Amino acid sequence: MNITLEQAHTAIEAAQKKSEEIGVAMNIAIVDAGANLTAFARMDGAWLGSVDIAIKKAETARYFDMNTGEIGKLSQPGQPLFNIEHSNAGLITFPGGVPIKDINGDIIGAIGVSGGAVDQDHEVATYGMNAVK
Amino acid sequence: MNITLEQAHTAIEAAQKKSEEIGVAMNIAIVDAGANLTAFARMDGAWLGSVDIAIKKAETARYFDMNTGEIGKLSQPGQPLFNIEHSNAGLITFPGGVPIKDINGDIIGAIGVSGGAVDQDHEVATYGMNAVK
Amino acid sequence: MNITLEQAHTAIEAAQKKSEEIGVAMNIAIVDAGANLTAFARMDGAWLGSVDIAIKKAETARYFDMNTGEIGKLSQPGQPLFNIEHSNAGLITFPGGVPIKDINGDIIGAIGVSGGAVDQDHEVATYGMNAVK
Amino acid sequence: MNITLEQAHTAIEAAQKKSEEIGVAMNIAIVDAGANLTAFARMDGAWLGSVDIAIKKAETARYFDMNTGEIGKLSQPGQPLFNIEHSNAGLITFPGGVPIKDINGDIIGAIGVSGGAVDQDHEVATYGMNAVK
Numbered sequence: 001m002n003i004t005l006e007q008a009h010t011a012i013e014a015a016q017k018k019s020e021e022i023g024v025a026m027n028i029a030i031v032d033a034g035a036n037l038t039a040f041a042r043m044d045g046a047w048l049g050s051v052d053i054a055i056k057k058a059e060t061a062r063y064f065d066m067n068t069g070e071i072g073k074l075s076q077p078g079q080p081l082f083n084i085e086h087s088n089a090g091l092i093t094f095p096g097g098v099p100i101k102d103i104n105g106d107i108i109g110a111i112g113v114s115g116g117a118v119d120q121d122h123e124v125a126t127y128g129m130n131a132v133k
Numbered sequence: 134m135n136i137t138l139e140q141a142h143t144a145i146e147a148a149q150k151k152s153e154e155i156g157v158a159m160n161i162a163i164v165d166a167g168a169n170l171t172a173f174a175r176m177d178g179a180w181l182g183s184v185d186i187a188i189k190k191a192e193t194a195r196y197f198d199m200n201t202g203e204i205g206k207l208s209q210p211g212q213p214l215f216n217i218e219h220s221n222a223g224l225i226t227f228p229g230g231v232p233i234k235d236i237n238g239d240i241i242g243a244i245g246v247s248g249g250a251v252d253q254d255h256e257v258a259t260y261g262m263n264a265v266k
Numbered sequence: 267m268n269i270t271l272e273q274a275h276t277a278i279e280a281a282q283k284k285s286e287e288i289g290v291a292m293n294i295a296i297v298d299a300g301a302n303l304t305a306f307a308r309m310d311g312a313w314l315g316s317v318d319i320a321i322k323k324a325e326t327a328r329y330f331d332m333n334t335g336e337i338g339k340l341s342q343p344g345q346p347l348f349n350i351e352h353s354n355a356g357l358i359t360f361p362g363g364v365p366i367k368d369i370n371g372d373i374i375g376a377i378g379v380s381g382g383a384v385d386q387d388h389e390v391a392t393y394g395m396n397a398v399k
Numbered sequence: 400m401n402i403t404l405e406q407a408h409t410a411i412e413a414a415q416k417k418s419e420e421i422g423v424a425m426n427i428a429i430v431d432a433g434a435n436l437t438a439f440a441r442m443d444g445a446w447l448g449s450v451d452i453a454i455k456k457a458e459t460a461r462y463f464d465m466n467t468g469e470i471g472k473l474s475q476p477g478q479p480l481f482n483i484e485h486s487n488a489g490l491i492t493f494p495g496g497v498p499i500k501d502i503n504g505d506i507i508g509a510i511g512v513s514g515g516a517v518d519q520d521h522e523v524a525t526y527g528m529n530a531v532k
Contacts, residue, residue, distance in 0.1 A: 004177050032175075037184050040173035044137050048434050049462025051170050052487045077476045090485040118479045167433015168314050196315025210343045213384045219356040221318045270443050298441075303450050306439035310403050317436050 057112030096121030190245030229254030281394030323378030362387030456511030495520030
């Protein structure tokens, strides 16, 4: 099953609301189960460089079905996945990418958020993910 | 001046409504005055290959401040701009990309639509463009 | 011998003056004998998509030591160099790129111009080239 | 608001003067508020590999609206933005890229300098930035 555009918009709206609440302009991307872009929004004034990062975080989260920050722990020097970021035309492996599941627990897509500190990015992504039921 | 996210959403919603009216699932992309992605939506079931095409159409329309189909006429074999598509990491020069102007006539971004026949893409893009005031 | 930055600026200033005279905002790029970017100027309001095209025209003119329009004749369907534009990370083979020679007739670089009709681009590039002695 | 070509040239001339003063040949790039190249100059004898680095530094500074060296502190192994350089077709995150603001404090572009030690690059970029009023 794929995330629908309606679900994607629900996630983006929730993420956007949380971003406004914490006062950071975010880029928010949603990919589907095939890791293909489904929806995207750049809040006014959000970093231009975070357009690509938000999309790559969403892709990365779905590529490996885990939070991007988890991959980042494994891609450090000396760790098992060192420099995995070179694959897939560029991964982003710090926090802000989160898989999205349906009510059965099946992954239907992922959300990627970029524009603030990585903890903020992850908080907003999680909030958006939780809005999808 | 740059298109705002609110204006971008207005354009996408209008384009989406027109797409539903003509019964075609579209990919719809909005870029700002700097040709940077501002918003994107893939309607359920829309072609996966059209994600990139919709984005490139929006970029191309802003790169040259004209409808993409106009460039395509000039890029045919024997015409003045043959193979211009090799620039800018890939242009799309058939119809479906349209610049967006503000009420003063200044270009503030562009819309790119892909998913149907090129005439449909252009119709939907124009409809989305006109929704931005 | 390589074009100097001073010579490159002379070429750009002359090209810019000619552009203003004919009323078109141009992108103007200069590469050296090694086909490496030496100087660049985008006149206010010039097409964003022509940044890359101006640079690629200058590179293409130096890659093959001829005016880009000459290569374009040979890259048409059925001609000997069909689709040569796929090489070198993208060539531009319509007019607007011109090699620059020193007083001994040795090629020291090239100029690429983009922003108007191709005849205008070529006229401005030639004017800039001729300003280098 | 975008930086004008005249402002870009003012920044480049100042940067070039400072480079001559400290005796290092630099590549100097200016991008506008949309992170698109506006002007570029490679001083005679400057490193060829620094053409791309100067451009990427300017882009990176505008992508995230901060000095490139600030990002570099955060992209080290174990730091929050490790390997962010894989985004946006390649970032440069060591010093030498600096945002440019207008008199109202709004960012209108950025300058990137490469060719010397990174401290020299940053000094020259800052000098060029300060020349824009």
